[in-house]
Amino acid sequence: TSKKLNVKTGMDTESIKADILSHLRYSLATDIETANKKEFYKSVVLSVMDRLHDSWLNTQKEYREKKTKKIYYISMEFLIGRLLDNALVNLNLEQEFRDACKDLGYDYEEIRDIENDAALGNGGLGRLAACFLDSMATLGLAGFGYGIKYDYGIFKQKIHDGYQIERPDDWLRFGTPWATTRPSVMYPVRFYGRSVPYTDEDGHLRFKWENTQHVYALANDIPMPGFRNGVVNNLRLWKATSPKSLDLTSFNQGEYINAVRDIELHENISRVLYPNDKIFVGQELRLKQEYFLVSSTLQDILREYKQQHDDLRDLPKYVAIQCNDTHPNLAVPDLMRILMDEEGFDWETSWDITVKTLSYTNHTVLPEALEKWPVSMLRNLLPRHLQIIYEINKRFINKVHEHFGDDVNRVRRMSIISEGEQPSVQMANLGIVGTHKVNGVAALHTDLIKKTIFRDFFEMYPERFTNKTNGITPRRWLKQCNKPLADLITSEIGDSWITHLSDLRKLDDKVNDKKFMKKYSDIKQQNKERLAAYVKENYGFELNTKAIFDIQIKRIHEYKRQLMLAIYAAAQYNYIKANPDAPVVPRTIIFAGKAAPGYAMAKMFIKLINSISDKINNDPDMEGKLQCFFLDNYSVTLAEQLIPAADVSEQISTAGMEASGTGNMKFALNGAVTIGTLDGANVEIKEEVGDENIIIFGLTVEGVEELRRSGYSSWEYYNADKALKQVIDQIRDGFFEPDHPSLFHTITNSLLDGNDYFLVLADYPAYAEAQKEVDALYSKPDEWFKVALYNTARVGKFSSDRTISDYATDIWGCEDQLNKGRE
Numbered sequence: 001t002s003k004k005l006n007v008k009t010g011m012d013t014e015s016i017k018a019d020i021l022s023h024l025r026y027s028l029a030t031d032i033e034t035a036n037k038k039e040f041y042k043s044v045v046l047s048v049m050d051r052l053h054d055s056w057l058n059t060q061k062e063y064r065e066k067k068t069k070k071i072y073y074i075s076m077e078f079l080i081g082r083l084l085d086n087a088l089v090n091l092n093l094e095q096e097f098r099d100a101c102k103d104l105g106y107d108y109e110e111i112r113d114i115e116n117d118a119a120l121g122n123g124g125l126g127r128l129a130a131c132f133l134d135s136m137a138t139l140g141l142a143g144f145g146y147g148i149k150y151d152y153g154i155f156k157q158k159i160h161d162g163y164q165i166e167r168p169d170d171w172l173r174f175g176t177p178w179a180t181t182r183p184s185v186m187y188p189v190r191f192y193g194r195s196v197p198y199t200d201e202d203g204h205l206r207f208k209w210e211n212t213q214h215v216y217a218l219a220n221d222i223p224m225p226g227f228r229n230g231v232v233n234n235l236r237l238w239k240a241t242s243p244k245s246l247d248l249t250s251f252n253q254g255e256y257i258n259a260v261r262d263i264e265l266h267e268n269i270s271r272v273l274y275p276n277d278k279i280f281v282g283q284e285l286r287l288k289q290e291y292f293l294v295s296s297t298l299q300d301i302l303r304e305y306k307q308q309h310d311d312l313r314d315l316p317k318y319v320a321i322q323c324n325d326t327h328p329n330l331a332v333p334d335l336m337r338i339l340m341d342e343e344g345f346d347w348e349t350s351w352d353i354t355v356k357t358l359s360y361t362n363h364t365v366l367p368e369a370l371e372k373w374p375v376s377m378l379r380n381l382l383p384r385h386l387q388i389i390y391e392i393n394k395r396f397i398n399k400v401h402e403h404f405g406d407d408v409n410r411v412r413r414m415s416i417i418s419e420g421e422q423p424s425v426q427m428a429n430l431g432i433v434g435t436h437k438v439n440g441v442a443a444l445h446t447d448l449i450k451k452t453i454f455r456d457f458f459e460m461y462p463e464r465f466t467n468k469t470n471g472i473t474p475r476r477w478l479k480q481c482n483k484p485l486a487d488l489i490t491s492e493i494g495d496s497w498i499t500h501l502s503d504l505r506k507l508d509d510k511v512n513d514k515k516f517m518k519k520y521s522d523i524k525q526q527n528k529e530r531l532a533a534y535v536k537e538n539y540g541f542e543l544n545t546k547a548i549f550d551i552q553i554k555r556i557h558e559y560k561r562q563l564m565l566a567i568y569a570a571a572q573y574n575y576i577k578a579n580p581d582a583p584v585v586p587r588t589i590i591f592a593g594k595a596a597p598g599y600a601m602a603k604m605f606i607k608l609i610n611s612i613s614d615k616i617n618n619d620p621d622m623e624g625k626l627q628c629f630f631l632d633n634y635s636v637t638l639a640e641q642l643i644p645a646a647d648v649s650e651q652i653s654t655a656g657m658e659a660s661g662t663g664n665m666k667f668a669l670n671g672a673v674t675i676g677t678l679d680g681a682n683v684e685i686k687e688e689v690g691d692e693n694i695i696i697f698g699l700t701v702e703g704v705e706e707l708r709r710s711g712y713s714s715w716e717y718y719n720a721d722k723a724l725k726q727v728i729d730q731i732r733d734g735f736f737e738p739d740h741p742s743l744f745h746t747i748t749n750s751l752l753d754g755n756d757y758f759l760v761l762a763d764y765p766a767y768a769e770a771q772k773e774v775d776a777l778y779s780k781p782d783e784w785f786k787v788a789l790y791n792t793a794r795v796g797k798f799s800s801d802r803t804i805s806d807y808a809t810d811i812w813g814c815e816d817q818l819n820k821g822r823e
């Protein structure tokens with residue numbers, strides 16, 4: 001072509017090709033003839049980065065120049081997954097890069113699949129943070145993500161002989177071209193030492209934190225582009241590095257070698273993501289990670305602030321800091337410490353600034369997940385912070401007395417410090433007392449925290465509590481992962497839905513449009529076949545694409561009740577064996593999910609699912625009727641394959657235990673029918689799609705309470721339901737594991753002698769009935785796909801754009817930024 005190439009920023013295929021070739025040669029010292037796929041992938045990403053840099057710099061410059069209020073989202077987890085597709089969708093350069101790859105001899109899909117997931121999270125909380133970054137950029141909010149650049153993300157899961165085994169997730173082995181290290185942005189983070197009182201010039205008592213040890217936090221930035229709006233926000237991930245100034249001159253050779261070897265000890269802080277989901281384990285390294293994140297982030301926020309403003313008393317006017325769960329709640333005492341010890345403010349002024357700047361999101365009511373750091377550990381690691389926490393608590397307890405009078409039990413419940421054998425700091429209480437807004441993540445969840453775990457606090461500070469129902473980004477969870485459906489929708493109603501998801505309501509009218517409905521159902525079939533090919537290729541299983549694809553994917557946890565679906569699978573097996581000639585609606589049940597490495601019961605569930613799967617899949621009588629699979633190593637990328645292919649979405653937690661769920665939203669958007677309990681956001685999904693378009697079963701929160709109060713006995717349910725009893729007996733007696741018949745006794749004991757805390761048996765009969773409804777509906781394809789379409793059309797509320805707008809308006813005080821960003 002005669003057009004002049006603009007190698008670094010040209011948006012045409014020829015410029016992009018030239019840039020890829022230039023990166024191969026000048027960034028990677030290879031060329032198109034000798035490069036391997038990984039190198040080609042790297043050059044592609046570097047070429048994408050070139051096309052982000054101007055917008056990235058301009059966006060940040062504009063925020064500075066206009067003194068825009070900045071929103072800091074602090075999170076120990078960002079489960080962002082792959083970035084290439086997302087960047088290209090947002091830049092609107094998918095076709096150009098596809099063509100460029102093709103012209104250079106590569107298949108785009110093949111290159112895309114080189115990328116390792118950035119799996120810096122456990123599950124819902126981390127993925128939510130990633131969706132929020134996408135929405136903040138798309139809305140044009142000055143949003144900044146702050147987290148840790150773990151060398152190892154969530155472990156890789158393999159299955160050996162049916163058991164989960166864990167392998168390190170070495171995602172950075174070949175580096176990542178998405179992260180830019182910023183040597184100019186580095187802060188010391190201090191630990192240990194002691195708090196020393198002194199009197200300042202004005203005669204005030206003050207404290208210095210002395211004799212500390214320190215590590216450095218080094219900034220690594222990942223660009224977060226908005227959807228086709230020229231905005232590129234920043235995700236800053238801190239990497240721990242050792243202090244540079246080791247005094248090596250006094251060392252002999254042995255000490256020198258040891259000193260260099262010890263560098264690695266400092267770097268251990270950002271080595272690995274803790275793989276616990278909802279179980280608090282009070283390890284010092286984890287506490288170090290949390291303070292490492294908080295300290296470096298606050299230093300960065302305040303340095304940036306001081307470059308643009310001169311009075312820290314205006315901090316809440318220009319800065320909002322959101323803590324993702326209690327994990328970053330040391331921000332409360334750390335900001336107090338900075339304002340008092342380093343900036344010289346008095347307590348009251350510091351407190352006012354701190355509370356008005358910070359807010360905190362609660363993501364679970366499970367008591368075992370609440371962080372309680374031993375006072376002894378804090379005293380050792382962060383003595384000045386502990387001292388401040390004690391002072392916060394003292395002043396707070398006085399307020400409690402003022403508010404409620406002498407109510408010792410209430411004071412004990414509300415105290416930030418819990419006394420007893422092992423005094424500890426209740427991080428949730430600290431978060432409520434030290435911030436101006438506390439939010440739950442779905443309407444039901446917010447009601448529950450007000451009535452249960454935070455009841456006393458709600459009575460004292462009702463205006464502090466607010467609901468922000470979770471959401472998901474429609475860019476990744478429809479436009480990217482389900483291109484055929486996205487294209488069909490756009491051809492019918494235009495593409496405004498990508499940023500205004502409620503516009504999907506326009507599809508409501510299409511239920512009677514036969515031609516449209518044919519296309520809609522064909523796409524589901526096509527997605528099922530695409531998934532089948534993927535599963536064949538990656539797992540070796542042959543999925544029956546004529547069957548209902550019935551999918552449960554999420555962390556393995558007792559309260560999520562994977563066991564209930566496993567029991568249903570076994571019961572179906574028994575039914576088909578006993579009624580070989582009876583008609584059945586074919587089903588393919590698919591599980592995926594990781595168990596925390598220390599969670600024995602969850603790991604046993606995986607083994608059980610695999611044993612039941614083996615039984616089913618190896619029995620010729622099941623052919624064409626029933627299949628069951630556990631897909632190992634669940635990830636964001638695997639979810640992107642599974643969700644568009646799902647017919648049925650399993651959302652079957654014990655009512656009151658799933659704070660929100662976000663997978664439920666992704667499935668509904670992609671036209672799967674939910675079978676679920678009235679828990680978390682399922683309640684709101686039902687309100688949106690209508691009662692006829694979701695299959696709800698089982699105990700409600702009130703029902704659960706009532707049943708427990710009146711004396712639940714799982715034995716009664718076991719004896720009352722023959723099919724259920726048969727399966728439990730089979731599990732107990734080794735039917736699924738003949739070589740080790742007692743293997744699953746931990747499971748059956750917890751169901752029977754342990755009285756089934758999660759009420760699997762209580763809900764099972766209703767669940768089995770609901771599954772019959774699924775079969776009946778699926779047998780009438782026209783009706784089935786109407787229901788499916790109503791799901792796609794009516795879940796616009798669950799766009800994370802809506803969630804973020806609500807945070808912006810009710811918590812962050814930056815609603816003025818919303819309309820600008822939308823253009």
Ligand code: 26R
Pocket residue numbers: 122123124125126128276277278279280281325363364368369370371441470658659660661662680
């Ligand atoms: C510190 C440790 C005990 C811990 C690790 C991880 C505590 C909590 C978590 C993560 C949690 C609680 C989590 O992921 N919660 C989920 O948050 C989602 C987003 O709000 C919800 O959709 C989901 O229901 C909830 O379980």
